[in-house]
Amino acid sequence: MLIAGPTASGKSALAIALALEEGGVIVNADAMQVYRDLRILTARPSEEDESQVPHRLYGHVPGASAYSVARWLADASAEIDAVWRSGRVPVIVGGTGLYFKALEQGLADIPLIPPDITEKWRAAKGDLHAELAKRDKGAAARLNPNDRQRIIRAIEVFEGTGKPLDHWQRAAQGSAVLAGVEARRIFLNPDRKTLHARANARFERMVKEGGIEEARSLLEQGLGPNMPVMKAIGVKQMAAYLAGQTPLEEAVKAGQTATRQYIKRQLTWWRHQMPGWEERRA
Structure with missing residues (x-):
């Protein structure tokens, strides 16, 4: 079972509900939720969520590591195989379209170009x-x-x-993990106004619940700006606040704007790259 959609669309809640119904194990397909340094700012499932059903590939990568699609595919392949062998159902959920594309279409092993x-x-x-x-x-x-x-x-x-x-x-494609597998594919696509309101409220909540401290801890590691974890929405905005460059209210608004822009990119990418999924509006 595959569950995808833009950020703040309710993917995690649906994944838990369906995993409980189907006897499933949730496997993360979100490129930022793999990092252990950013539980709050990436809206990773809470400890309470994780206690309801097994969750895999969440927070298992240090921020100092440049995790890639290829590494995720190898990790996800192993987890999915383990879930199948246990007789349970893998529920793969996230907002990173390239991860789902790699599962269904594989990664082209193109020789190095001179x-x-x-x-x-x-x-x-x-x-x-x-x-x-x-x-x-x-x-x-x-x-x-x-x-x-x-x-x-x-x-x-x-x-x-x-x-x-x-x-x-x-x-x-012939060697893709899900080649020949009959899987239910759900894409959550709430009304845009509703989605934006959810995303705005969630960003405010993340800041209040420890997002500033989480960003500070990450910045103290001295990681370069090109490291993937440093590109998580909220890190740049909180860094500007912590450096005294931006008032907190403006930093929050900047984070909300960045989230809405990301939602637009996610929806555009999905519309062109992964047609044919079961779409849900709520």
Whole structure:
């Protein structure tokens, strides 16, 4: 069973309810909730929640670690297999679309592209969509002419490997964790006004319930700004407050704005990348 949706849509509560009904074990598919340093600011399930049903892959990674999709997929594969072998139902829940895509479609094992090819195309000018069409007509037909980043990647792969990108993607799909598995797929998509109100209230609550102290503790580790954990919503905003750069009220509003922007990105990504799920509005 797969449960996805934007932040603050009620995924965790639904996952617990369905896991209790089905005899399930909840497996985390949220890229920020893996970090042990940020229980509050990432809205990880509470200890009370975790006492109701087994939860896996929550808070198991130190913030100093640059966790990746590939590492999560390996960890999730092991947990899902263990749940199946125990005779229980894995309930995979989270808001990170790439994690679900990796489960269902695998990760393409593309050979390393030579640096000179990468540098050439990332510096290239002109109509790159036309350049892609000369090499890989299938990819050119699928990609928006304005999607420069993905176009460049498709050109790099073709030139570096001699095979189109979908060759590597098809190979990955055959070995995907959920290949051939009949699974219920639920996408929570509440009314946008309701969702924004929930997200705003939750951010205020997280700040009041220890989010500032949590951010301070993380900042004291001296991690670089490019570490994934430092990009969690709330860290940057609380850091500005703690440094005396922003009043707390403004920092909270900035965090709420960042959350709404993230919700928009999640919904846009899901609409284009993962169609066909059972959609619930509440």
